[in-house]
Amino acid sequence: MIRLVLLLSFCLGVLLPSRVPAHALEPAFLELTPFGAGEWRVTWRKPQVQGQPMDIDAVLPEGCSPRRGSQPDFDGRAFLEGWVAHCADGIGGGEIRIEGLERSRTDVLVRYATSPEAAPQAMRLTAATPAFIVPENSGMLGVAAGYFMLGVDHILKGVDHLLFVLMLLFLIRDWRPLLAAVTSFTVAHSISLAAASLGWIVVPSPPVEAIVALSIAFLAAEQLHHRRDLPGLTLRYPWTVAFAFGLLHGLGFARALLDVGLPERDVPLALLAFNLGVEAGQVLFIAVAVAMGHAIARLYPVFATHMTRAGSFGLRSVAYAVGALASYWVIERVAGFLT
Known part of the structure; x- marks a missing residue:
């Protein structure tokens, strides 16, 4: 007994x-949408912790300006930031990092496109892998892998x-x-x-x-x-x-x-x-x-x-x-x- x-x-x-x-903390979300010559519209959504934005920050590849957002706004469930980043050399081959993710319990789904003509791709970042190198073109496999891991993570948590x-x-x-x-x-x-x-x-x-x-x-x-x-x-x-x-x-x-x-x-x-x-x-x-x-x-x-x-x-x-x-x-x- x-x-x-x-x-x-x-x-x-x-x-x-x-x-x-x-559930564990809601996943964070980062989206980079190309809309012009060397410009990306950035949307950064991070969970709230006791009424405050979670202590994580999205850092864009070197060569992008600005690489970070400013003051986030609360939308009732999470904190949102949006800005336009100019990346003269593009984002392909650059590193996207979520600073502070290694100390958190949440995950981040990153959705991006390397050019206006390219299909959007997805990548899931965790505390164990808080950064990744943006491939030039990972194809449909990248989308499938990112959303598959999001589904596994959601049910297990x-x-x-x-x-x-x-x-x-x-x-x-x-x-x-x-x-x-x-x-x-x-x-x-x-x-x-x-x-x-x-x-x-x-x-x-x-x-x-x-x-x-x-x-x-x-x-x-x-x-x-x-x-x-x-x-x-x-x-x-x-x-x-x-x-x-x-x-x-x-x-x-x-x-x-x-x-x-x-x-x-x-x-x-x-x-x-x-x-x-x-x-x-x-x-x-x-x-x-x-x-x-x-x-x-x-x-x-x-x-x-x-x-x-x-x-x-x-x-x-x-x-x-x-x-x-x-x-x-x-x-x-x-x-x-x-x-």
Whole structure:
């Protein structure tokens, strides 16, 4: 029992930061749009931290003037700067650096074009790689790679989305209905992600985030009330429940794309790459969770026998913990858009 408690504490400590946010900091966004001879329109968007702009700065290649922005303006969610940079020798072959990114928890999506005739490219910068050399022309592969990594990063840092998938794994034990549920969840959030990103449907973000948290609380309640002789809605209609909530989660995924935008010439490619990135991150999480479950069952057979059955102390404890956290998110998010 002591080992089990320590194991659960370790897992919760890894999954949940001290303030238990559902997402990591919003990604920053830098865009360089060429519009004349040696001139680029620069848009620099960085997250807020406790009401102040995050301590990161975009630095353009040498030969550009000015290389940095000035005082940012707050738009309600992030701090924006815009300026026109003159780069006599172009930006190809130059270094774009995000100063201070190595000390942060956020990522930066850089979208740029080396000339008015060139297709826009994308690059994702992280704390480990805060700078890159602008290639002369990386083609469509650069766009796909940048948006794919953005999708992977978004799902792996979205603790609320991962908790929903984890509760599905705990609740549905038969692989056939589990496969149906995961597949319908994937199809549903792919549909709503595309629709929201393309502007076909417009839904305010705060209510969507509150309903996403509510979906986690729903699955936790299903786990607590699960009995072999009285299955809940999720066990009776796994793909229907997963599809309905998948539509809502897709609207949440779309927020990342709406924040950074889609390249005008490569919208289908960027949208496909981002969705594939989300799916890759989701599959990776499921694979790790299943592998950890098998490993723990081998090391501690009593865990598999007595602690993972429906209605067992172990699953009820997890359901109470996840349900309490999800309920906190619901209250916090509803209060956020009502006040």
